[in-house]
Amino acid sequence: MATYHDKLKQLDHTYLWHPFTQMQEWMGEEPVIISRGDGHYLVDDHGRKYLDGVSSLWCNVHGHRKKELDDALKEQIDRLAHSTFLGLSHVPGINLAQQLIEIAPKGLQRVFYSDSGATAVEIAMKMAVQYWQLKGDSQRTQIASLAESYHGDTVGSMSLGFSETFHRFHKSLLFPVLRLRPPHLFRYYQGMSEAEALAAAIQDAREKLAEHGSTLAALVMEPLMQGAAGMWAQPVEYLRAMSELCRSHGILFILDEVATGFGRTGKMFACDHAGVTPDILCVAKGITGGYLPLAATLTTEEVFAAFLGEYQEFKTFFHGHTYTGNPLGCAVAIANLELFVKENIVENMQPRIAALRQRLHDEFLPLGHVSDIRQWGYMIGIELVDDKAGRKSYPAAKRIGHQVILEARKRSVMIRPLGDVIVLMPPLSIADSELTTLLDVVHDCIVTVTGN
Ligand SMILES: Cc1ncc(COP(=O)(O)O)c(C=O)c1O
Incomplete structure (x- = not known):
């Protein structure tokens, strides 16, 4: 007689398509x-x-089924599972924003929610490009990123983080991005010492930004560790140098801390190791302790203020998702941040x-x-x-x-x-x-x- 497992396996193999999974192989293996x-x-x-x-x-x-996180979720579900954040607010969304700003690098002041790492990055890019147009610097429309970076699987984030293996079939959908060569010794700087590779990577960025700086809206990078590229580490000096180069060319500096944020690198945020504050910070993954899909794009008052005006000026940031700032996610994220302190x-x-x-x-x-x-x-x-x-x-x-x-x-x-x-x-x-x-x-x- 077929077991419950056999039944589930048959249903999985009949109805599902798993992400980043060769399904031919999957269907030949025991799930x-x-x-x-x-x-x-x-x-x-x-x-x-x-x-x-x-x-x-x-x-x-x-860990899984952490009592404090479970309790926060249960309490919130007894109040409200979801209500839109478009033109409305809610209690956990407000409280979480305040707590995020308290722990974020100094200078970040505004929180824009979404629901995944990829959307947090899309929002950052759209904010940056719109910011420059609102400021009247309308030639700043290009984005720079690190070669082989990964920022998610929506079309904008794929454009940023192009990988031949992952994205070769979707090239026609992607927009061009200026790619800087990170200090990854074995891919780009074979035969060099780490110090030489660092100097060469900084030089590469310096030259490219000197040429294209005035048309760049932003540089987006994964600080200290390019995760999905294969865990490509960078020294702190590289992060500092990129921050300084962006400042000197007037380019917005966007850090994608979707993977590195919330303690993963040994400080709350990777940029804390370098003492730098980006103009825009993208977070997701660990924000809810790994419980629910919630993400946030944090920015400065300077960027935020550029979007203010009368409605009919249409400076509004016209972006949002149905589940933006979901209250269950926010409530569990607050409990997550409390646990960081308590434990x-x-x-x-x-x-x-x-x-x-x-x-x-x-x-x-x-x-x-x-x-x-x-x-x-x-x-x-x-x-x-x-x-x-x-x-x-x-x-x-x-x-x-x-x-x-x-x-x-x-x-x-x-x-x-x-x-x-x-x-x-x-x-x-x-x-x-x-x-x-x-x-x-x-x-x-x-x-x-x-x-x-
Ligand atoms: C640095 C980085 N950015 C963005 C993403 C995309 O996040 P999500 O899968 O939540 O869209 C990831 C996912 O691994 C990531 O590592």
Whole structure:
């Protein structure tokens, strides 16, 4: 007799199309069907527990079914599940905005809500382009971004973060963007030292901005770590240099902290490491502790003020979504921010970040097929290559990264790679023993799959 799992599997295979998933492969494999969460674990429909090693796609902060977050949600649902933010306001939306501004880099003053990282970035771009037109600087219509950056999957954010693998079929839809070459040693600056690569990357930006600066509305970048590119880390100096270059060319500086925000890099925001304030800051993922789709685009009073005027001047920012600022999301986001304080989340991470760095350096880096490890806080990429000395990748068909995660799954750890880069992104509240398990298992899986 068919089990409940068999039934679910058949329905999944009949009706669903999963994101970023080769469905031919998916339909040939046994699906893991998650039925509940428990702290830092996901539990499947057979009752099997998996350590959530990538925070459910980089968004979980305090674990699953965290009492304070559950309670906040239940309380809010007894008041109001949803009401529009277009021409109306609501209590959790107002309170969250105040709290976001309190923790955000100094100088940011206004919060515009949406519902995903991609929309937060779209809004930032539209704000920037409209801002310059309202200011009368109407030639500033272009956007600059970092090569291979990722900002989401809407058409504007795809234009910003073009990747040949992801977007080659959609080129016709995308608008041109000026691309700066980030200081990623192995892709762009082979044979250089880190300091030389940094200098070369800053020079690349300097030259491109000197040529195009006056037509640029904004530079958009992922600060300190280009996540989906494969965890490409940048030194703090690069972030500072980009901020200064934008200032000197009068370009708006937009930081996409969708992945790096809310403690992920070891400070509340990645830009706190560099002491820089962007003109526009995009946040999502961890804003609700990983519970609900909510995002925000924060900006300065200077940008905001440019949009003020009589209605008939039509300076209004005509942008919004049905679920903009959803009250349930806002209520859980407030509880999330309270937990950061109550549980000293960012402080407690510090010794663990150092211990992680040590173990990665001592035990992973010497492995014969680990060519590089990049870390900012709890954001880690372990790059696997076929030939370490020549830094030659594995053939794509070998799916080495995928094999490692399948091995990890057998050992009850859930991770997800970026090609052959193994990503570790544990929930920020993960316990020492669980971190140890995560590293032990991933080490074992890399050795099993790569053969050393
Ligand atoms: C830096 C960055 N920006 C934007 C996004 C898109 O966020 P969302 O998937 O919520 O649209 C992501 C998602 O991983 C991201 O890493």
